[in-house]
Amino acid sequence: MTRPPTASPLKPRKTPRQPRAEKTVAALLEAAALVLERDGLEGFNTNAVARRAGVSIGSLYQYFPGKDALTLALIHREGERFHAEAASAVGEPTGTLALKAFVGACVRQQLQRPTLARLLDVEESRPAIRAEAGGAKALSAMLLEILARGDLPPQPRPALAAADLMAMVRGLTDAAGERGEADVADLARRVEAAVFGYLRGAA
Amino acid sequence: MTRPPTASPLKPRKTPRQPRAEKTVAALLEAAALVLERDGLEGFNTNAVARRAGVSIGSLYQYFPGKDALTLALIHREGERFHAEAASAVGEPTGTLALKAFVGACVRQQLQRPTLARLLDVEESRPAIRAEAGGAKALSAMLLEILARGDLPPQPRPALAAADLMAMVRGLTDAAGERGEADVADLARRVEAAVFGYLRGAA
Amino acid sequence: MTRPPTASPLKPRKTPRQPRAEKTVAALLEAAALVLERDGLEGFNTNAVARRAGVSIGSLYQYFPGKDALTLALIHREGERFHAEAASAVGEPTGTLALKAFVGACVRQQLQRPTLARLLDVEESRPAIRAEAGGAKALSAMLLEILARGDLPPQPRPALAAADLMAMVRGLTDAAGERGEADVADLARRVEAAVFGYLRGAA
Amino acid sequence: MTRPPTASPLKPRKTPRQPRAEKTVAALLEAAALVLERDGLEGFNTNAVARRAGVSIGSLYQYFPGKDALTLALIHREGERFHAEAASAVGEPTGTLALKAFVGACVRQQLQRPTLARLLDVEESRPAIRAEAGGAKALSAMLLEILARGDLPPQPRPALAAADLMAMVRGLTDAAGERGEADVADLARRVEAAVFGYLRGAA
DNA sequence: TATGAATGAGTGTTCATTCAT
DNA sequence: TATGAATGAACACTCATTCAT
Numbered sequence A, B, C, D: 001m002t003r004p005p006t007a008s009p010l011k012p013r014k015t016p017r018q019p020r021a022e023k024t025v026a027a028l029l030e031a032a033a034l035v036l037e038r039d040g041l042e043g044f045n046t047n048a049v050a051r052r053a054g055v056s057i058g059s060l061y062q063y064f065p066g067k068d069a070l071t072l073a074l075i076h077r078e079g080e081r082f083h084a085e086a087a088s089a090v091g092e093p094t095g096t097l098a099l100k101a102f103v104g105a106c107v108r109q110q111l112q113r114p115t116l117a118r119l120l121d122v123e124e125s126r127p128a129i130r131a132e133a134g135g136a137k138a139l140s141a142m143l144l145e146i147l148a149r150g151d152l153p154p155q156p157r158p159a160l161a162a163a164d165l166m167a168m169v170r171g172l173t174d175a176a177g178e179r180g181e182a183d184v185a186d187l188a189r190r191v192e193a194a195v196f197g198y199l200r201g202a203a
Numbered sequence E: 001t002a003t004g005a006a007t008g009a010g011t012g013t014t015c016a017t018t019c020a021t
Numbered sequence F: 001t002a003t004g005a006a007t008g009a010a011c012a013c014t015c016a017t018t019c020a021t
Helices: A019-039 A046-053 A057-063 A067-090 A095-112 A114-124 A135-147 A158-179 A184-202 B019-043 B046-053 B057-063 B067-089 B095-112 B114-124 B135-147 B158-179 B184-202 C019-039 C046-053 C057-063 C067-090 C095-112 C114-124 C135-147 C158-179 C184-202 D019-039 D046-053 D057-063 D067-090 D095-112 D114-124 D135-147 D158-179 D184-202
Strands: none
Touching: A019 A046, A019 A057, A019 A067, A019 A114, A046 A057, A046 A067, A067 A095, A067 A114, A067 A135, A095 A114, A095 A135, A095 A158, A095 A184, A114 A158, A135 A158, A158 A184, A158 B158, A158 B184, A184 B158, A184 B184, B019 B046, B019 B057, B019 B067, B019 B114, B046 B057, B046 B067, B067 B095, B067 B114, B067 B135, B095 B114, B095 B135, B095 B158, B095 B184, B114 B158, B135 B158, B158 B184, C019 C046, C019 C057, C019 C067, C019 C114, C046 C057, C046 C067, C067 C095, C067 C114, C067 C135, C095 C114, C095 C135, C095 C158, C095 C184, C114 C158, C135 C158, C158 C184, C158 D158, C158 D184, C184 D158, C184 D184, D019 D046, D019 D057, D019 D067, D019 D114, D046 D057, D046 D067, D067 D095, D067 D114, D067 D135, D095 D114, D095 D135, D095 D158, D095 D184, D114 D158, D135 D158, D158 D184
C-alpha cells in the first residue's frame, strides 16, 4: 500500500525513553547514513536500512512513521553538531570573524561525510521534506544576524543576501565534496573569497 | 523477462525518419519536461510521460532505450540553446564581458523554466547519467578559456576556479529559481558580484 | 527502475524460518508445477504462479530472486526423490541390476508427472539455467560408475557412453510421457532394450 | 494486441509467385534461422527477424500471418532436404541398409546446423505448432515401412517401436549437437548401435 | 515490544501485431 | 505493395507499509 497519510507523518513516532530504544533509533539513523553513502539514493530503502541496523523492519516503523520521517531525522541528526558550531559563530567579536567561523562550520560539516551531506541536501530539496525541515531557515537567520554587524558591507536586501550566501556555500561545498576534496582550510579560503566578494560586490 | 542491457543504453534508439516520428519524439520530450515540472521527480515515470505526450508507452521505447535515456535527451535538449549562448560568450572582446555574458546565459537558462532546470540538475548528478552527460565538462572548458583572458585576475589553479564558479553559479541560480525569482537582470547582477568577488579574492 | 542483478540471482533469497514461510515456499513450488502442467511454458509467469499459490506476487520475490530461481528450485524439488532413488541404484550388486534400477528410477520419475518433467527438461536446457543446474552432471556421474562394473560390456569411451545413455533415456521417456503412457514396467522394458542394446553394440 | 485468431493462422499467407517475393520469403526464413542460432529462443522475435532479413516488419506479416507460421515454415524448410533423403532411404534393398540410411540422414541433418535443429525441435514440441507440423508423423510412417522388412527383428507393436526409435534418435542427436560433436560417422555408428540394439532387445 | 512474513499498487520494459502512408 | 511508426496487453520485479504471532 502506498502512504495512507497519517496525522503527522514526519515526526518521530515515539520519543524513546528506554536506553534500549534509544540505541535502536541511533542504530537506524547510522544505518540510514551508511546505506546512503554506500548505495546512494537508489539503494536507500527502509528494508535495507533495517537490515543494516540489525533490526527488523517492524521496529523501524515503531520509531518512524515512514521513510520520510527517517530521512528527516537523519537530516536533523547531521545538522545538530553543525548548528551548534554555527550558532557559536554568531558570538564572535566581529562580523568578519563570525562569517569566517560560519563558513568554517559549513565546510567542516560538508567534508566530514561529503557523500552523505550531498545526498541529504538533495533529499532536503524534496517538497515533502522541505516543508518540515526548518534547518535552512535557522541557518539563514544566523547569517542574517551576522550580516547586520557593522564591520561587514551593508546589504540593501539582507534576507536575499543571506539566502544567496547559503546557496553559494552549499553549491561550492557540495561540488567540492563530490570531487573528493578533503582539505578543509583550502576550501574554506575559497568559500570565504566568494562570500566576501559577494558582499563587497553587492554593496 | 528482463533482458541483459543492450549495447549503449543511453543513446537514442532510432533516429526518427518520418516527420510523424519526429513529432512523437518532440512530444515525448516536452511531456517529460511537463511531468517533471508538475509532479517532480516522484511523478516522473515513463507511463506518465507517454500518457501526457498522448502516445503509447511502446512509442516511448521505440525512441529511447530506457528512462535514463529519455532524461538524458531532455538534458541535452534543454542545454542546447544555452550551450550556444554560452559558447558565443567566449567570443566577447574582453574577459570581463565574456564572463558577464556567460553568467547572463546561465541565469537566463535557469529562469526560463526554473523547476525543470533544477530537477535536471539533480538528475544530472545521478551516477548513471553523469557518466554520459558531458554538458558540465563543456561548460567548464568554456569558463576555463574565459578565465585565461588578461583582464581578469589570474588564478593560481584555473581548473579549480572554473569548477568553483560553475558550482557557485549553479547554487545561486537553482536557489533563485526555486524561490520563484523572475528578474533576470537582478539575479545576474548578484551572480556577477559573487563571481568577480571570488576571482579577486582568490588572486 | 531496473537494478543491476544482485550477487547470485538463482539461489533462493531467504531461507524460510517460520513454518508459515515454509508453507508459502511449498505452495509456490507446487503452484509453479501446476501452472506448468496446465498452461505450459507459455502460461508460466510469476504472476500466475503467485495467484495459483494464493499468495501475493511480493511473497514470491521474498523467497526467489527471480523467475529462473523459481524454476531452478522446482527442478531441484522434482529431482530430489529421483536422485535418491538413482543413487541407491548404484548400490545394486551387479552392473546389470544397477542399470535396470537406474532406468526404473528414470522411468518412474518421468511418468509420475510427465508433462511437468518434460517441460522442466526444456527449461533445464536454457543456458541461464543449465549453468546452475548440476542435476544432469550428477546423473551422468552415477551412470559412469555403473558402466564400470565388470558384468557390463566395457565401453571404449565411457563418458560419451554415459552421455548417450542419458540422452536416449531422456528422449524415450519424454516422448512416452507426452503420448500419455502410464505403464511404468512396459516403458522400462523398452528403455532397457535400448540401453543394453547400445552397450552391446558399442562394445 | 495479442493474437486474435484468424482463419488458419499457421499457413503462409500467400504463396509468393513473383521472384522478388520468393526472395523476401527466403531471406526471412534464413534470417529466422540465424537469429535462432545467434540469440536463441530468447532473442527470436519478429522484429529481430525482419531486421536481419533487411525487410520491414510489415513485409514479414505480408507473407506470414504470425510468428508461429514463420517458425513452422522454417521447420518445414529445414525438414525438406532431410525428408527427401529419408524417403530415399526407404528404397534401399534391405531393411538393415534402409535403417542405416535413415539414421544417417537424421544424423547428417542434425549436425548440419545443430543449434538450429535443436531449437526447432523445442519449438516443434509446443502445442500450437505440433498440431500443424506433420513432420514427425511422416518420419514415423517411413520408419514403420522400414521396420516391416523381413531382415529386421519383427516388432510386436511396430508403431510404438517406430515412435521409440524416433525419440531415441532425436535424443541422441540433439545432445550430440549440443555438445558440439561434428563427426557424422562416429555419431551415426553409436545411433545405429542404439537402434539395432533396441530392435533386437524388444523382439 | 519485536519480529519478519505478507501485501499489492506501481514501474520499467518487451514484443506480436496493425494500419496509415 | 512495402514501409515503419504506433499500439497496448503482458510481464518481471520493487519497496513502503501492515499485522499476526
